[in-house]
Amino acid sequence: MISFIFYFLAAFAEIAGCFSFWAWVRLGKTPLWIIPGTFSLLFFAWMLTKVNVDVAGRAYAIYGGIYILCSLIWLWAIEDTPPDKWDITGAAICLIGASIILFAPRS
Helix, strand or coil: CHHHHHHHHHHHHHHHHHHHHHHHHHCCCCHHHHHHHHHHHHHHHHHHCCCCCCCHHHHHHHHHHHHHHHHHHHHHHCCCCCCCHHHHHHHHHHHHHHHHHHHCCCC
16 A cells, blocks of 8 residues: 555654754754754655545544554664563554554445
8 A cells, every 4th residue: 555655754754853853952963953854844744645545634543553663663773772562562552553543444
């Protein structure tokens, strides 16, 4: 499903954009980090408009589960902190919920 690509791109763009602000405020990086971060957040919003869902609220609900998974990938890949069993369990529960919303038969 092409929408999954858009969801994953949106998630990593949002995480990268938010991390740029985190790096500036919490890690003491230069305020210039917010420039690419802002563009990343704009790209995130644009990607969410590309998903194949009829209503925005449902698109955001599905996105929530994917965002959580991508956050844990970021945690491991970028911040060099492997997710623990509670992270993985929580993400699995959220993905199950997002899958129910995505694949539920609708009239």
